[in-house]
Amino acid sequence: MKRIVTALFVLNFCSTILYAQPIKQRLQQAVQRITADAKLKHAIMGFYVVNAQTGAVIYDYNGNTGLAPASTQKIFTSTATLALLGQNYRYTTLLAHNGSISNGVLNGDLLIAGSGDPSFGSWRYAGTHRDSVLAHISAVLRRKGITRITGNVVVRDTAFSYQPIPGGWIWEDIGNYYGAGTWGLNWNENQYDLQLKPGAKEGDTAQVIGTKPALQQVELLNRITTGKAGSGDNSYIYLAPYADAGFAEGTIPAGAGRFAISGAMPNPGRQFGFDLQQYLQTQDVAVNGTVETGWELLNNKQSIPAYTRVLDTMYSPQLDSLVYWFLQKSINLYGETFIKTLARNAGTTGTTEEGVALLRNFWQANGIEPSALKIQDGSGLSPQNRVTANALVTALQFARKQPWFDHYFADLPLYNRMHMKSGTIGGSKAFAGYHTSKEGIPYTFAIIVNNFDGPAQAVVQQMYTVLNELK
Structure with missing residues (x-):
């Protein structure tokens, strides 16, 4: 019994000593472990942490390197939109x-x-x-x-420019719900469901049951087939804005009675008018x-x-309610609308380019160098976007000082028991947000990994091991 007590004392003592290490040292060791993993052999990571209360830099690893942020870019858009339009703004x-x-x-x-x-x-x-x-x-x-x-x-859908899609979005995305463009009149989040029934066996053509709502004046060529049971949704819709014809291809899993994939309306104003x-x-x-x-x-x-x-x-x-869903469900449509709204409210024609320029100017005035924000859109869907972890933290620190911060903090999703926005795009994963340690120290952080190998979920778990040092 004495040996057991002694062993427990030693284990507890070692754990105490380990945790007593300075936070910077613990983070450095965690970063060394993750970057040594084979999945990150050809990857690059940016990680930046500050004491949220004092602004003191706690840890900086490639914090000023421009990386693809995916949907963590929504932090820049949401924060600037709340600051410029006000949380009570209504369309x-x-x-x-x-x-x-x-x-x-x-x-x-x-x-x-x-x-x-x-x-x-x-x-x-x-x-x-x-x-x-x-x-x-x-x-x-x-x-x-x-x-x-x-x-x-008559549907007046001309409040924004004719071009509903930001430059840099890829063909594989824009016909699907998360790639919906934004018009002067949007409808049903510019989304519809293509309802399908898989075939009896793998390789059979899936049957189109219809669309909900019923698409008007649009013809879709169905090239979707039946995949293995449990294989999930591996299908895409290819339908450009304003088009009256497109196609869908890929696979849906066998065994499902009905299966729906969500597409982007090519002309929401016309759809609303007919509805x-x-x-x-x-x-x-x-x-x-x-x-x-x-x-x-x-x-x-x-x-x-x-x-x-x-x-x-x-x-x-109200805008703060729209921002809630923008951050919680990462709705790209909301971000692209906010960007164009900022431009229109500034007296321009309501283009993405004008909104992006305004956004970069806003952040330059609030401590972020323009070269740290090379962005193409308001949502982060473009693979051409590049931002730094430092810039993300700067934006989050700005939000902390605003009267609407409590609401904004609650808008951030909860991942790994931490309030943070996530971002996922091909070969890129990111998190940015806030956390208070058990000692009561508040941290603001951003971590971005680009060009990793393998499934995103495996890298996410590795990133969590780094962020857990802030707990």
């Missing part, structure tokens, strides 16, 4: 007309003017759900006594005309009808 969508109402007839066009609200039609909020939006518009028309519209449903027209018909509101979008009219060298009276203004949730 608006106007319901209007350009005619007169007489005996239940709107003699003119029904116009819906968007300002880029990324939550319009989103299922994440009760008030923005597509069914709620359609029912609300119908109720407004009913209150006005309108049962017939002689003109068209609204069809819904109004079910509510006994006839539309004599057709659906027109602002960009389609301009492309045909026609002017967009002006509205003479606003029937209703629909508001998005």
Whole structure:
């Protein structure tokens, strides 16, 4: 028994001595272990840690090396957007007309003017759900006594530039839900589900059951086949913005009764217009005309009808609520919308390039060199993005000093029992966030690994071993 007690004392003493090592030394040893792993033989890592309270640098390993940040880049966009627009900012969508109402007839066009609200039609909020939006518009028309519209449903989707996709996004991404572009009017997060039924055996062609919502004026060539049971989703949709034809290929697993893959709408304004027209018909509101979008009219060298009276203004949730989902679910659409919104609010035409320039200028004024932020978009999806771990920490430290920080801190996902944003893109994995040690020392950190070998999850576990030293 005495030997056991002695052994436990020695083990506890050694553990105490080990933990008593300076944090810098412990982090250095953890970094040495991870960088010696075969999976990181040809990789490069950036790691930067500061004392969140004092700003003192705790550890710096390639902290000023530009690396692909993936979705940790959302930290720059979300923080700057909250600072520049304010946490109470709301997007608006106007319901209007350009005619007169007489005996239940709107003699003119029904116009819906968007300002880029990324939550319009989103299922994440009760008030923005597509069914709620359609029912609300119908109720407004009913209150006005309108049962017939002689003109068209005109969707003004021109608040942003014609180009919905940032430069640098790859073809494999842009037809899928996470590669959805952003327009002056977004709908259902510009996402739809392609519903499929796998074949009886491996190699059989999967059957297309339909899309939800039903895509309008789009034809998809199905080249998806059945893979092995349990093989997961290995399929992609290839459908460009504004296109009316595309294709899907890859595999879905055998054994599933139904299987859905999510794609990006090629023209959300047009989709919304058709969805609204069809819904109004079910509510006994006839539309004599057709659906027109602002960009389609301009492309045909026609002017967009002006509205003479606003029937209703629909508001998005507050910006801090939008940022919650932006960070929690890493919704790229929200980031690209924020970038264009910053540009538009600054009086420009609402392009990604203008928004990125504004973002870099904002961070230069707040302590980040422009060369540390070589970015192409607002979400991190472009593989051309390069930022430093130091820059990520600087942005997070800026957020700590803002009146909305408590809300922002809660918006960050919880990974490894630490509040941090993650990022994943081909061969790259990153985390950036905050953690307070058991001694009560608050840390702000960023860790990025590029060009690792093997599955991302194995590298994640290695990165956790480094971050665990901050606990």
